Amino acid sequence: MKICVLPGDGIGPEITAEAVRVLNALDLKFEMETALLGGGAVDATGNPYPEATQKLARAADAVLLGAVGGPQWDSLPREQRPERGLLGIRKDLNLFANLRPAILYPELANASTLKPEVVAGLDILIVRELTGDIYFGQPRGVREENGERVGFNTMVYSESEIRRIGHVAFQAAQKRNRKLCSVDKMNVLECTQLWRDVMIEVSKDYPDVELSHMLVDNAAMQLVKAPKQFDVMVTGNMFGDILSDEASMLTGSIGMLPSASLDDKNKGLYEPSHGSAPDIAGKGVANPLATILSAAMMLRYTFGLEEQAVRVENAVKTVLAQGYRTGDIYERGTNKVGTKEMGDAVLAALA
Ligand SMILES: NC(=O)c1ccc[n+]([C@@H]2O[C@H](COP(=O)([O-])OP(=O)(O)OC[C@H]3O[C@@H](n4cnc5c(N)ncnc54)[C@H](O)[C@@H]3O)[C@@H](O)[C@H]2O)c1
Ligand SMILES: CC(C)[C@H](C(=O)O)[C@@H](O)C(=O)O
Ligand SMILES: [Mg+2]
Incomplete structure (x- = not known):
């Protein structure tokens, strides 16, 4: 079970790190390799979807992606923009079906x-x-x-x-x-x-x-x-x-919306629906739950591991019931945490 991990730009590396921790905690022996996509890839290679990434992504069963883009790349020629990397990988892997479930967890009704x-x-x-x-x-x-x-x-x-x-x-x-x-x-x-x-x-x-x-x-x-x-x-x-x-x-928040982008053989790219959130990048405050829930979709759609998918989704429900909230879903009386602490809470709930 090969996963290509593409952290990307902005909050991408912070949120994918938490989803990777969750996947590793399941003890399913995933082979994971990390590569560049988006702005970081342009800076390093001049190409937002470099050949090395293309090779890894094609060989993998699934891709886990953070997000791409940021203001520092907005004035580049269009073919070098980070977003072109994302569109490029979607087209290259023939990921024509994008599933975006919007589910309201009862604890977030007020968010x-x-x-x-x-x-x-x-x-x-x-x-x-x-x-x-x-x-x-x-x-x-x-x-x-x-x-x-x-x-x-x-x-x-x-x-x-x-x-x-x-x-x-x-x-x-x-x-x-x-x-x-x-x-x-x-x-x-x-x-x-x-x-x-x-x-x-x-x-x-x-x-x-x-x-x-x-x-x-x-x-x-x-x-x-x-x-x-x-x-x-x-x-x-x-x-x-x-x-x-x-x-x-x-x-409640765009930080809660996962997605799966699938081809016709259950190969998939899994990413939160939101972007790289440059306004909060590097601060350790982004909500990792959309990415963690995207990893759950990977377990379900690419690997057919329904039980494990439900286990991750239940862990997310548990942390919300326990009152953990990142800033985007915070309300008075709940426990405000950062990206990593939210990941810790999900890991604890999985155990
Ligand atoms: N799939 C992708 O990689 C993707 C998707 C959308 C936008 N983008 C790119 O991201 C960059 C920023 O775009 P934007 O500002 O229009 O949209 P955005 O989704 O990055 O951010 C919109 C707002 O939502 C907040 N937000 C987003 N994700 C969050 C999270 N996980 N936790 C807490 N708050 C969160 C941000 O702080 C911001 O206030 C642009 O370069 C855009 O092209 C990439
Ligand atoms: C960044 C951009 C290319 C992308 C899109 O428009 O598809 C994003 O908004 C998304 O929703 O995944
Ligand atoms: Mg969008």
Whole structure:
């Protein structure tokens, strides 16, 4: 069981260190190797996804990633930006299915900015297509036209790309409450009309799942108005990026939202949904739970170790019940801890 560990930038190294400690504590004999991705990789090699990393990532069964990016790299040419490294590895490993579960742990009902009764019991899964859409579409760029600069990107989805993410989403819904909401903008964008048409076609294979459709602007509103109406949501790369950050606040903090990015053979990259949080990097205060929960998803999806996955998730529930809180989920009367202390508490709860 080979894991490629990519700590990345900002808080990345701090939070991945805790997830690695948790994985090692399970005594499952993982082989782990660490490599560079993102800004650190650009500084060392000029490439945000260097060849050595590519080799390791391709050979591994799973990748554990912290986060990439930071203001010091924002003015580099686009192909050298840390984010290109992340998009590069997702594309290279064909990780087209991004699962972002938003679960509210009961102890955090007051940490959400929404009223507890709106979010209590929340358990939704966002399935985001990850290797297509406007993120990768050609043509793209900025050109001179009539004496001014014109910027352009292209939203593009092939039928087969929509179909394969559709199957992932329907199958996920079958294992849950059998409700799937497909999010698009078919009232304006042809590309997403195709998205809707193909989702309807795919639904014929899943008569036990109730398919509904929602326009993305309404979906953004419904997520804060009545999020518990959703079970599984499926959407494209761009809409999924935005809606999953929105959903994270339903759970109390973006520091709680894990993710799995999978290919069609259960190889996966596991990372928190949040970024490198440059504002708190190096301070030892970041919440490591999203990364630890991402490691639990690795145990479940790549290694098929459901029992161990549940063991890690239960340890997270235990530390929250014990009152441990990093700054992002802190409320009066709880025990404020740093990144490492939170990791210590999870380790203790595992024992
Ligand atoms: N997957 C990734 O690697 C990824 C994802 C998103 C953003 N980014 C990159 O990260 C950089 C910063 O982006 P941003 O500021 O828009 O988003 P961000 O998610 O890094 O931070 C947004 C806010 O959430 C807080 N936050 C995030 N994670 C936290 C955690 N674990 N614990 C406590 N607080 C946390 C931050 O302190 C900040 O206030 C950019 O360079 C961006 O491109 C990377
Ligand atoms: C950093 C960026 C490329 C990335 C994305 O947009 O996919 C991030 O926001 C995410 O959600 O993983
Ligand atoms: Mg994002």
